[in-house]
Amino acid sequence: MCLAIPVKVEQIIDTETAIADIGGVRKEINIALIADLNVGDYVILHVGYALNKIDPEEAERTLQLFAELGELEQIMEGHQQELS
16 A cells, blocks of 8 residues: 655755655655745655645644554655655
């Protein structure tokens, strides 16, 4: 099963590419589907593609819930394999 997760944009490379913090790991993601993206924004990431922006408070709550459930590490491993 593959889930979409919130990630924080750390660097914008060009109109289609950014670097995001994915559970402490910096990875290149595709941002072509999102307009008006800024460094520090949170996006929902699915299979390497940013689908839409998300409110920072909602992103933090969601990440905290994943961490509490012990699932964030498993999700991150899946995304690392998909992005490799």
